[in-house]
Amino acid sequence: MTSLPKEQPAKRLGLVIDLDTCVGCQACVVNCKEWNTGGYPAPLSDLDPYGAEPRGAWLNRVHAFEVEPEEGAPQVVHFPKSCLHCEDALCVTVCPTGASYKRQADGIVLVDEDRCMGCGLCAWACPYGAREMDPGVGVMKKCTLCIDRIYNQALPEEERQPACVRTCPASARHFGDLADPESDVSKLVAERDGMALMPELGYRPTNRYLPPRPRRDGRGADKPKALEPAEPQGGFLAWVDRLLAD
Amino acid sequence: MHPAPSVIAFTALSGAGYGLLFLLGLGTILRFAWADSRWVMGVGLFVALALVIIGLLASTQHLRRPERAWRAFSQWRSSWLSREGVFALLTFVPAGLLFLSAPLVGSSGWFPWLCALLALVGAAATVFATAMIYRSLKPIRQWHHPKVVPVYLLLGLGTGAALLTVVLSFHAGVRTAAIVGAFVLLAAWAVKWLYWRDIDQAESSATMETATGLGAIGKVRMLEPPHTEENYLLSEMGYRVARKHAEKLRHLALGLVAASIFLLLLTAAVGSGWGAMLIGWAAALTALASAALERWLFFAEATHTVTLYYGRAA
Numbered sequence: 001m002t003s004l005p006k007e008q009p010a011k012r013l014g015l016v017i018d019l020d021t022c023v024g025c026q027a028c029v030v031n032c033k034e035w036n037t038g039g040y041p042a043p044l045s046d047l048d049p050y051g052a053e054p055r056g057a058w059l060n061r062v063h064a065f066e067v068e069p070e071e072g073a074p075q076v077v078h079f080p081k082s083c084l085h086c087e088d089a090l091c092v093t094v095c096p097t098g099a100s101y102k103r104q105a106d107g108i109v110l111v112d113e114d115r116c117m118g119c120g121l122c123a124w125a126c127p128y129g130a131r132e133m134d135p136g137v138g139v140m141k142k143c144t145l146c147i148d149r150i151y152n153q154a155l156p157e158e159e160r161q162p163a164c165v166r167t168c169p170a171s172a173r174h175f176g177d178l179a180d181p182e183s184d185v186s187k188l189v190a191e192r193d194g195m196a197l198m199p200e201l202g203y204r205p206t207n208r209y210l211p212p213r214p215r216r217d218g219r220g221a222d223k224p225k226a227l228e229p230a231e232p233q234g235g236f237l238a239w240v241d242r243l244l245a246d
Numbered sequence: 247m248h249p250a251p252s253v254i255a256f257t258a259l260s261g262a263g264y265g266l267l268f269l270l271g272l273g274t275i276l277r278f279a280w281a282d283s284r285w286v287m288g289v290g291l292f293v294a295l296a297l298v299i300i301g302l303l304a305s306t307q308h309l310r311r312p313e314r315a316w317r318a319f320s321q322w323r324s325s326w327l328s329r330e331g332v333f334a335l336l337t338f339v340p341a342g343l344l345f346l347s348a349p350l351v352g353s354s355g356w357f358p359w360l361c362a363l364l365a366l367v368g369a370a371a372t373v374f375a376t377a378m379i380y381r382s383l384k385p386i387r388q389w390h391h392p393k394v395v396p397v398y399l400l401l402g403l404g405t406g407a408a409l410l411t412v413v414l415s416f417h418a419g420v421r422t423a424a425i426v427g428a429f430v431l432l433a434a435w436a437v438k439w440l441y442w443r444d445i446d447q448a449e450s451s452a453t454m455e456t457a458t459g460l461g462a463i464g465k466v467r468m469l470e471p472p473h474t475e476e477n478y479l480l481s482e483m484g485y486r487v488a489r490k491h492a493e494k495l496r497h498l499a500l501g502l503v504a505a506s507i508f509l510l511l512l513t514a515a516v517g518s519g520w521g522a523m524l525i526g527w528a529a530a531l532t533a534l535a536s537a538a539l540e541r542w543l544f545f546a547e548a549t550h551t552v553t554l555y556y557g558r559a560a
Contacts, residue, residue, distance in 0.1 A: 002321045019460075029472075054475055061472035063555055065454075069464035076469055079458060081555065090384065096328035097317035115317055118310025120482060121327055124247070127385035127452065129552030132478045138310030195459040198551065200451050201384050209459050 002095040004088070009107035012179035013145055014085050014206035015165065016188050020213045022172035024064055024078030028164035032060040032082070032143075035163035040148040041113065045136025057132040059083070059143040060164055067212075077212060080173070082164070083130035083143035084197065084205030085109050091122040091131060099140070107179075107206060108147060113139045127201050150175070178206055247386065248485040249545035252307035257376055258405075258538045260301030260334075261398065264369035265406020266294040266413075267341055269423075271366030274344070274353045280419040287348035290413040294406075295341060302334060326382055330375035337368030373402045380544075387450050387560065388548040393441040400434035401537050407431075408506065408526070408533040411513055415523035424514040424526070428507045431533060435503050438540060442496065445547070450560040457554040468557030483550035484558070492547055495539060502536035 036059055037044040046056030060082040068074040085102075089109050092100045099115035100122050102108070111122075111131075116139035123131040123140060131142045146162035149155060159166065165173040176185030185208075188194065194208035232238040270290045273281040280286045306312045319335065321328040344353075344361040351358070377398035380389040407427030414420040454468075455461025509529035513522050551560045 003324045055477065057478065058473075063468070063472045064470040065458055065460065065466050066469040067460045067463045067466050075463070077458070077460060079555075081472075090382075093324040094327065094379075094382070096319075096321050096325045096331065097314060098321050099317075115314065116311065117314035117317060119308070119318075119327070120310075121379070123478070123482060124550070125383055125385065127551040128457075129479045129483065129550075129555060133310065133482075135478070197459055198452050198456050200456060201551070203384075211459065211462065 002092050002098055002100055004092060004102055005104040005107075007104070008087075008179075009102075009104055010179070011105065011177045012085075012087070012107040012206045013150070013176070014107070014178050014185070014208070015082070015145075015162070016174040016176070016178075016185045016194060016208045016210060017080050018172040018174070018188075018192075018210040019077050019079065020172075020210060021170045022062075022078040022080060023170050024062055024076075025169065026062055027167050027169060028080055028173060029058065029060050029062055031163045031167035033058055035146065035149070036141075036144070039146070040144050041111070041141050043134075043136060044141060045134055047135045055135055057134040057141045059130075059132070059141060075212065080164070081128065081130070082207075083109060083145075084128055084203075084207040085143075085145065086206065087204035088202060090125040090203065094121050094125045096121070106177075108145050109142065110144055110147070111140050111142055113137070116140050127198055127203065128205075145175075178208065247545045247548040247550060248482050249542050250308045252304045254538055254541040254545070256301040256305035257398075258301075258534065258541050259297045259304070261373055261376070261402035261537065262405035262409055262534060263294045263297030263301060264337075264373050265402040265404065266290060266297070266409045267337070267406070268366050268369040268403060269406055269410050269426075270294060271344075271362040271369065273419075274358055274362035275366065277354070278419060280414055280417045281353045283417065284349045284352060286413060286417060287353055288345070290410065291341065291345040291348065293409060293413065295338075295345060297409075298334070298337075326375050326378040330372060330379060333368055333372040333375050337365060337372055340364035340368065370399070373399055385452075385551040385560075386548045387448065388445045388544075391441065391444065393437055393444065396437050397434060397441060397540075400430055400437060401540065404431035404434045405530070405533045405537050408510060408530040411510060412523065412526040412530050414518070415520075415526055416518050418518055420518045420522050420526070421514045424510040424522075424529070427529070427533075428510040428514070431503055431507050431510070435500065435536075439500075450549070450551070452551045452554060452560055454554050454557070457551065468555075471556060479552050480556065483552045484556060485546065492543060495543055495546075499536045499539040499543065502532050502539065506530075506532040506536060 044057050048054050063079040065077045066074050089102050092102050097115045097117050099112045118138040131140050134141045150160050161175050165175045174185050176183045189208045192210040194210050196205050232241050306315050318328055318331045322332045340361040377395040381394045384390050410423045414423050454466040458466050460466050506529050509525050513525045516522050549560045554560050
């Protein structure tokens, strides 16, 4: 059923992504693809993977932006983006077949691939570009928050995290319950002013992003100084300068 | 947004079909003289239903798994696409009964009247639901706009009236149908013109700064895209081939609809006969062509917020 849960889900599982520590290594992108092409939404197919025009569905992508403050030097921000598991998930309510749904228990947004007819309307409804059509099987794919890991009793406890979180070498990705104010992720969000993306559209995303930290000394990085004009004040260099100027 | 030919064909053809169905229903309810003609009702309903069916079949072409299309009737509680399917299906019942009964028993009596009423409501509801699919999508500001629904309804009605003019070629009612068609088309394109003015002036509330949350630091620009090759997001939502020709296509569409309105008024002046048939056809075809062009632009000019993550305006 593509109506949203009537009651607020008891848990709101999601990711907290630290834009300060992400180094843009793409390990989360690769491990996401690797896990999910063999896991719950399998296959996560590619067409022509080694050919001239490879195409494929990925559930997690890392963008890179440059932010230029009014004063100080521009800075580079690596920006991982996957499904934000919104509370007002329009991608769920627009689905005509009942394939898209949001779970009452933990707020995870999923696609029932046996029901999806591949119309693509949910991808239009997502402002963040979190859904991609699988070119091989013709159904919509999206981040499952690795439901086949986080509840998997066959895995050792420390492995029961989304693949992207588990693999991140910089610990820039955190997984937890954002409805619980005492959870580690909620504390991180409170401490670091975690932000929601495009709040003006009203989707109320669950995932939060931690902004890059300001410098410890309170200053922004200085812009490199412009080269000074070469006007030697007397002496040998002034003599050379005069000589060459003629 | 990528303008899929199947979706353009579907919305333009079924819009005209439902417009014609609406007008045939209205004629039956209001007991217009031509509604008593079994020939008019038979041919008119055949054309209307044929266009609707061709449109609906075309729409399944953009599904990647069309064998599951039957599931789309299930989520009418939340989804406008599902409601569109349900309304379309329900409308076939009274429209089909009217089509079967009109040539046999004529259009007077309570049964055709009731069928006509239900078909009229169903036709309007289906086109309304189609428009609401787009109207409800917040990430696309050119679709999440109050003038989208009126344009869909008026354009369906206007192209339907142009088709009715052809059907009524040899009937006295052709003059009224042509004049109504000319005015509805004029109204539709007046609203469309205001819509174009709106979307050209308005700016997206979402920006690269809000999309990344980095606006507090400063101005954001893309440094490196997340993938080197085209992906689904870019081919589906980042489409921009036709946008650079948008101005020319807008003029072409307006030229076509002006020609259509002129031809309809000419039909009204000529009156019933072979002349009306010939000019009516030309009017109907130009009206349909302008509607298809409008639908193309409706997609090609629409921008999606996902493109903000790729350094483009939304």
